[in-house]
Amino acid sequence: MQPLPLIATLLAALAVWAPAATVKDREGAVRGDKARLENDPRWNWNDIDSGFRLAKATGKPLLVVLRCLPCMSCAGIDASVLEERELAPLLDQFVCVRIINANALDLSRFQFDYDLSFSAILFNGDGTIYGRFGSWTHQKDPLNKTTASFSKALEAGLAIHKGYPANRAVLSGKQGGPTPYQTPIEFPALAGKYQSKLDWSGKVVASCVHCHMIGDAFRAYHRSQNQPVPVEWIYPQPSIETLGITLATDEIAKVEAVADGSAANAAGIQAGDIFTHLAGQPLVSIADVSWALHRSPDSGSLPATIVRSGKETAVTLDLPAGWRLKSDIGKRVGTWPMRAMAFGGMKMDDVPDEERTTLGLDKSQMAMRVFHVGEYGPHSAAKKEGFKKDDIIIQVGDQKQRLTESALIGHLLQHHLPGEKIPAVVLRGQERLEFKLPQQ
Template sequence: MLRNVCVCVLCVLTFGSVLQAQTREEKVRRDREKVEASGYWIYNDLERGFQQARETKRPMLVVLRCIPCEECVKLDEELMEKDPQLKPLMDQFVRVRQISTNGLDLSLFQYDYDQSFAVFLLNTDRTIYGRFGTRSHHTLWSEDVSIEGLAKAMQGALELHAKYDSVKDSLAAKQGPRPDVPSPEKYPLLEGRYRSQINEKKEVVKSCIHCHQVGDAQRDFYLRQGKPLPERILFQYPHPKILGLILDPTEKATVKEVKPASIAAKSGFQPGDELLVLAGQPLLSIADIQWILHRAESQDKLTAQIKRNGKTQQLTLSLPSGWKRADDLSWRVSSWPMRRMVLGGAILEETTPEERTAAGLPAEAPMALRIRGLGKYGLHATARRRGFQEGDIITDFDGQTNLARETDLLAYGVNAHQPGETVNVTVLRGGKQLKLSLPRQE
């Protein structure tokens, strides 16, 4: 039976109760005690990992994950130590488990910070063999990652390591450009609130910079300067499925399905194609493809080397203008602060043709976003205070009547106005149109 990686929900602090906080602190401490007692993993010490890798000439396996919740504990127990498929492969790596991003080298560890589980496969000189860890939904992770897929990524990294001198040049582009700041706590949003290391003696949870906070800080870096969010920041790490390319999570990068009339279909991809190289980079996982797509621009043409029916051939993946905007932001933890800024804390969902008709709208109305939730506290309660109600259907936002998804509205709203400006909104409630307004918030 196929066993998939259990990708835990991001462990965002919820301040529910003192008891819950204490329980989480206890979990962290027990986790560290267990890991250090086993001696199998280097715990939260990357430099020690690099030193050991230099001494042993082995590649590195770095796992970045959130401070443990129940799902993370399950992941560690079932995946990281006990799985018979992975254990022989892991034995060939220097293994580092990183539980926070405090002090993390952002020139090296560039990845989708909305992930709660990410793996880097590295050479001792910090060259990246590959990344692993993909997510495109709140909870449906089985279509993106699996134990089998991770095992094949690790095997691929070992093969690259064995012939490193001949492949090193092809790996150079796996490392990104110079970051805005060297490490997360240097971002203005986080500076002064966090240090370069977590407080291991007390308040471990409160002193930890979570992965999603790095993404939040990246966006804040632009917005606090009054700059619009670049598309590469707004639509980070596009999933290949927005190209119509559905990949098999049990393989490294094998096409499972190609959506008709999609970008992938027009580029010539077929089910069963094994992607070997894209844009000159050898592929170990879906995450490797996402990295390349993250760095790609509109109208780029990416050369793909594939294996089809045992033969190698080349295809060209042609990316049209605005292709990244087909991706979905709504599942991401980072959509939460954007909802505060743009929607006053409202959460939206798309309506079906039947629901639009029942509400008195055309079945194919280009914009009919229903409010399914409203925040209750602080700036997340602004929409509620302004008179919006759950069940309201937004048909016009700032004069825009074609924002079909919550993602489209957030992407428009975050760049269209500066904090303090007012946006007019039309909603349908009980068959009647109402004119309301929202402030663009910090």
């Protein structure tokens, strides 16, 4: 069994290696938010319980916004949600709660894309989830302040609230599933290091459980139990692009493009179609689409309802075996600890076709160039085995076929356990070398 201290060390090392841009004064950002919003008339600041109580008392729906303040990502939309006057009439119809740390989140209720630094969940006061919001468009561009998709999510949530509780049955798929622990700080990788409340008298940022650490803790939990990491935790909240659909970023779920030869193309989905339901669930945002996919089977049928030319139509998407492996997880902060688990701390990418030709490599074979080799803690394991930057890995175990970095991570974490060392073949210049790829 993988020793738990090593898993905890791996998670601690993430703070060094994760390439997430942060504000210069992290402490100041957190303390400034408290000073500014602690007594704000609209926002119940960092107090979920009072938000639920108020929602029950008033009959209003509850909007919980989760924001990682030290992170630069999503700073634009966060500012808009707090300051944009056009949003005020919508926000006034909700009980609004702002949460800036994940320490005491009830994980039975708060299941969302933990790699985002700005997320929102729409609730009924009794805890029933109406929908989720979170934008990778904003995540990738800190200056993006557009709120069109957020406004539409709020409007859709209000419509669901108006039909509640008669529509309770169709909301069942939106509710969270079982978790091994109720709160993040109960996970072994976090227990004892963090408390339920922030340390305002000390270093407040250091006392904060960030949302991405929840996903890290889930994966570390399975790894510490000497189990494969479940595929839904390797590729969490997958984009519908894995099925060949590109959605418009300023709409709830409007199809912008469909890839030829994709599952969506086979189902007859067309540009301009609007998804209203997926897996039986009413949608309020693209994040809702990802949630439905997160809870979908590894293969099988996925029912959907679309509107085309004003007419509602039922369609069925076929989920081919291994569909999640098409997910690109390369820019997720949660992928960095997985790189330590699967690659010993390396970051790599597929060698493009034109370069393969000059290297004499076939287009169908594995050829992964190493762009980064870690030097500290669990991220230094590959370096200790002899791997170097610019190595080209052409075989790992029995895997020789062309794979993306994301797909290779998934294969290794599902089929190999901590402590294993997998034979790997490497091209280094004109040399063909063999090393052992450590699994942690």
